[in-house]
Amino acid sequence: MTTAYWSMGTLLQRQNPVSSAWETLPGVQDIAGPTEEKEIIDITNHSSPDGREEYIGGLKRSGDVSFNMWWDPANSVQLALKADYDGNYTRAWRIVLTDPGTATITFSAFVRTHGFAFPVNNAAPINVTLKVTGTVTVTQ
Secondary structure, eight states, rough: OOOOOOOOOOOEEOOOOOTOOOOEOTEEEEEEOOEEEEEEEOOTTTTTTTOOOOOOEEEEEEEEEEEEEEOOOTTTHHHHHHHHHHOOOOEEEEEOOOSSOOOOEEEEEEEEEEEEEEOSSOOOOOEEEEEEEEEEEEEO
């Protein structure tokens, strides 16, 4: 039987570079990623069987993490996120699934995109993309 995780309650956390404490970003809605992918190296040659292309895997790309959250201009963690973008800082991040236990996805990333939106009939979100750098670690 397959175990399924309910993603409601998932936390997106940034490690504070001064205190090393994990700070939860407030108002986060959908989180996508990290989406890892491997570079494709074409090794097709004149001896390739049946005239078919052949490939091997190359460099691993750690991908991106994208999310949106409700904007709170007075929130210190959201202000730190914007400062990370402005300063081009790479930080430790983690995604924590809280149901049924504490599975985590930990990675280093810098803020690649940070954008505001002001819809007519909704609260104002911030849309963020983190560029993951290095290894992604998944623990149960």
